[in-house]
Amino acid sequence: MxxxxxxxxxxxxxxxxxxxxxxxxxxxxxxxxxxxxxxxIIGIQSFGSFEVRKKEERLSVHPATQIRTLIPPKLVVNFKQSNILKDKLNEIKL
Amino acid sequence: MxxxxxxxxxxxxxxxxxxxxxxxxxxxxxxxxxxxxxxxIIGIQSFGSFEVRKKEERLSVHPATQIRTLIPPKLVVNFKQSNILKDKLNEIKL
Structure with missing residues (x-):
């Protein structure tokens, strides 16, 4: 949708x-x-909350060439579902 | 908020x-x-999209007791930030 x-x-x-x-x-x-x-942090009732989290910088190693690259730190939006939403989802048979 | x-x-x-x-x-x-x-999947313009993802069942090992527990599969809501939001966030100096 x-x-x-x-x-x-x-x-x-x-x-x-x-x-x-x-x-x-x-x-x-x-x-x-x-x-x-x-x-x-922003909370939306019975839905969940949004928050910005910092992903720390990290060293990435290319599996074939073994070349190391420093991935810089970045900010990402994290969503945490509310307990109500979580329970509703898990009523679904898996 | x-x-x-x-x-x-x-x-x-x-x-x-x-x-x-x-x-x-x-x-x-x-x-x-x-x-x-x-x-x-639900997309909200210039903000991001929501989607339900299934986390597979997994075996958890208690570090001290070595007791193994099967964690059942579960559904979680995943949020993916839009590129616009991502770019805005990363204009912030870290």
Missing amino acids: NHKELISKLALRTNLPKTEVEALLDATSIIVKEQLLEGK | NHKELISKLALRTNLPKTEVEALLDATSIIVKEQLLEGK
Whole structure:
């Protein structure tokens, strides 16, 4: 499901105009990004939380040539599912 | 930033009533969860995508007692940040 399909589905379910749904979704995305860039955790009820984590620099060794390369540190967004979501997922028979 | 603070900030920025913001945020969370439970990927523009991944069962060995335990397979929600978000994050000097 892409962005456009999500907007259509949300408009249908909430009875709100698509433009409003889109504006709100964009604002949510912007605020969450701002918070992440400031290094803050954002929690979304019964869904999960987002947090920026630093991956430390590391030495990578090419398996064939044995050439070593230093991979610089980088920031990644980490998502942690809520317990509610976790339980729902694991009701599914594997 | 928790759920309540996010709703306040969104209401302020979009000039929409808090009730409407909350209804829409809840609907988003429900739709995303529904899609995930059906095993579908959901993409949110310029932010990232969510997907359910299966973690295979594995044998865990207790370091002190050497007792082996079979950890059953489980489903976890995986978030992959978009390239836009990745680039923004890595503009930050580490």
